[in-house]
Amino acid sequence: MALLPILTIPDNRLKVKAKPVANVDGRVAALMDDMLETMYRAPGIGLAAPQVGVHERIIVVDLSEPGQARKAPLLMANPRLILSSDEQSTYEEGCLSVPEVYAEVSRPAQVKVRYVDRGGEERELEADGLLATCIQHEIEHLDGVLFIDHLSALKRNMIVRKLSKLKRAG
Ligand code: GNR
Ligand code: NI
Numbered sequence: 416m417a418l419l420p421i422l423t424i425p426d427n428r429l430k431v432k433a434k435p436v437a438n439v440d441g442r443v444a445a446l447m448d449d450m451l452e453t454m455y456r457a458p459g460i461g462l463a464a465p466q467v468g469v470h471e472r473i474i475v476v477d478l479s480e481p482g483q484a485r486k487a488p489l490l491m492a493n494p495r496l497i498l499s500s501d502e503q504s505t506y507e508e509g510c511l512s513v514p515e516v517y518a519e520v521s522r523p524a525q526v527k528v529r530y531v532d533r534g535g536e537e538r539e540l541e542a543d544g545l546l547a548t549c550i551q552h553e554i555e556h557l558d559g560v561l562f563i564d565h566l567s568a569l570k571r572n573m574i575v576r577k578l579s580k581l582k583r584a585g
Contacts, residue, residue: 419467421455421484421511424578429512430559433463433470437493439535442546443473447490447533459511460547463556466512474553478546490541491530494554496549499523506548516574520565522551 454462477488504524
């Protein structure tokens with residue numbers, strides 16, 4: 416297992432659309448394990464492959480509290496939403512690629528996601544609450560979209576400028 420460096424904005428690699436995984440083989444399973452370890456260490460509740468510079472449609476999610484036993488991480492290849500509720504819910508979101516920025520985002524409250532698991536099996540999951548929000552946040556990373564893209568251009572530009580400055584300052 417290995418920890419992977421997490422890219423932060425501004426970085427054009429976060430804007431690239433990721434490619435579908437053809438086969439969930441040993442290489443992909445190992446990448447999922449490394450992503451999970453990286454996410455736990457960060458710590459975060461989700462991580463998408465583009466955040467570690469890999470442009471493949473892979474996400475990992477685990478909503479357990481940091482420090483608690485992590486029982487059921489979700490490891491997904493090619494996740495796609497097959498249902499999204501009309502009902503919306505709003506959460507204060509953060510992102511490991513947008514450090515120390517938090518903002519409210521509204522998204523469908525309930526979703527159904529179809530994906531291929533670590534063993535190569537096709538599965539479906541119904542999610543609501545923070546899990547639904549997190550899965551949508553991760554799937555958007557696969558399309559090069561960040562949660563700040565849901566904010567006004569004014570707010571987004573302020574955030575990008577601030578983080579650019581911090582990055583230049585090292
Ligand atoms: O750790 C994370 N917390 C979080 C909180 C609310 C909504 C989404 C998230 S995902 C984020 C980790 C991350 O950047 N995943 O891409
Ligand atoms: Ni994120």
